[in-house]
Amino acid sequence: MPSKPPAITMDAVYAAPGYLFRRMQQIAVAIFVEECRAFDLTPVQYAALVAIHTHPGIDATRLSAVIAFDRSTLGNVILRLESKALIERKPSSEDKRVKLLHLTRSGAAVLRDIMPSVDRAQARMLQPLKPADRKALLALLTQLVDLNNEASRVPLRAEDALEHLGRSG
Amino acid sequence: MPSKPPAITMDAVYAAPGYLFRRMQQIAVAIFVEECRAFDLTPVQYAALVAIHTHPGIDATRLSAVIAFDRSTLGNVILRLESKALIERKPSSEDKRVKLLHLTRSGAAVLRDIMPSVDRAQARMLQPLKPADRKALLALLTQLVDLNNEASRVPLRAEDALEHLGRSG
DNA sequence: GCCATATCGTAAGTATACTGTCAATCGAGG
DNA sequence: CCTCGATTGACAGTATACTTACGATATGGC
Numbered sequence: 001m002p003s004k005p006p007a008i009t010m011d012a013v014y015a016a017p018g019y020l021f022r023r024m025q026q027i028a029v030a031i032f033v034e035e036c037r038a039f040d041l042t043p044v045q046y047a048a049l050v051a052i053h054t055h056p057g058i059d060a061t062r063l064s065a066v067i068a069f070d071r072s073t074l075g076n077v078i079l080r081l082e083s084k085a086l087i088e089r090k091p092s093s094e095d096k097r098v099k100l101l102h103l104t105r106s107g108a109a110v111l112r113d114i115m116p117s118v119d120r121a122q123a124r125m126l127q128p129l130k131p132a133d134r135k136a137l138l139a140l141l142t143q144l145v146d147l148n149n150e151a152s153r154v155p156l157r158a159e160d161a162l163e164h165l166g167r168s169g
Numbered sequence: 170m171p172s173k174p175p176a177i178t179m180d181a182v183y184a185a186p187g188y189l190f191r192r193m194q195q196i197a198v199a200i201f202v203e204e205c206r207a208f209d210l211t212p213v214q215y216a217a218l219v220a221i222h223t224h225p226g227i228d229a230t231r232l233s234a235v236i237a238f239d240r241s242t243l244g245n246v247i248l249r250l251e252s253k254a255l256i257e258r259k260p261s262s263e264d265k266r267v268k269l270l271h272l273t274r275s276g277a278a279v280l281r282d283i284m285p286s287v288d289r290a291q292a293r294m295l296q297p298l299k300p301a302d303r304k305a306l307l308a309l310l311t312q313l314v315d316l317n318n319e320a321s322r323v324p325l326r327a328e329d330a331l332e333h334l335g336r337s338g
Numbered sequence: 339g340c341c342a343t344a345t346c347g348t349a350a351g352t353a354t355a356c357t358g359t360c361a362a363t364c365g366a367g368g
Numbered sequence: 369c370c371t372c373g374a375t376t377g378a379c380a381g382t383a384t385a386c387t388t389a390c391g392a393t394a395t396g397g398c
Binding site: 198230266267 | 349356
């Protein structure tokens with residue numbers, strides 16, 4: 001006799017990895033925004049600032065690879081950071097297509113000052129778990145993200161992978 | 170002497186839970202969309218369909234609590250599902266503010282047919298891990314999402330919590 | 339029956355996140 | 369030198385995801 005299809009229940013949704021990842025991401029953003037409210041920076045904007053700080057004179061395309069965010073999305077992020085005067089865009093003298101990104105003095109100050117709030121936010125996300133479980137979850141997640149890198153629409157290409165493409169900025 | 174502040178590096182970003190949650194969510198969505206391309210359904214739209222299937226005649230506000238999605242966001246999701254003729258909205262005879270949600274015949278068929286693709290997508294997300302690690306990650310994540318429920322902007326209020334509010338649909 | 343309060347759907351505004359496409363520009367081969 | 373293919377930034381379009389607000393409606397206290 002034919003096996004009957006499994007019942008469609010919410011429990012199946014609640015237990016699905018994709019659903020849990022989504023919920024956790026929403027929680028993480030909520031916590032980040034709450035802790036960093038005073039700085040008016042979103043998680044993505046913060047990551048972009050760090051990357052520009054680490055790679056002064058990087059261009060938008062490379063920045064998108066370094067933080068694994070979509071290039072089009074990043075365009076708007078850069079626009080907002082620029083309108084808040086946290087970064088500057090200067091045309092490259094070597095390649096007229098490229099606009100090089102640098103932190104402004106104000107951007108560097110914000111980045112320096114926001115660090116404690118960011119650390120507090122990151123800690124709060126894992127707070128409910130026992131310390132050993134936090135380590136275990138982080139290790140598994142790091143592993144999984146790395147192994148799934150190519151499944152992402154915008155795979156991470158860390159600094160190393162970009163060096164051979166480097167143009168002097 | 171004063172301790173100097175830790176260097177600001179991308180490695181700190183890459184290791185931050187918030188960054189990993191975001192990356193994993195992006196990967197999960199990419200895999201879901203790829204596996205379910207034939208059905209033209211996003212993860213959120215799928216979750217909404219399941220919830221409406223499980224709770225025929227639910228209203229938008231309650232639906233948002235059952236799947237823990239923002240009410241305003243859900244408004245647009247419902248609009249798209251309706252324009253694809255997967256669900257119907259009917260005014261309640263008891264409360265003129267409320268519009269009750271039901272699957273159409275077509276919506277029920279899509280939900281039935283998409284299940285294998287959804288299962289494949291969910292499996293693919295964890296595929297790179299060893300089976301024991303998959304279980305461990307899911308368990309930790311389930312625990313963390315549950316314990317952080319109230320930190321979310323839209324905490325999950327599962328079916329049970331809604332029953333005492335129930336109005337006959 | 340009236341009024342303060344709450345709820346429902348909806349909308350405007352902001353911010354990711356992705357798909358395409360396009361013009362300008364660059365680099366390489368012939 | 370010139371054309372071809374690739375790259376860069378920009379834009380339009382779709383879909384979450386959240387905030388605040390507002391009108392219509394319900395409800396509880398009186």
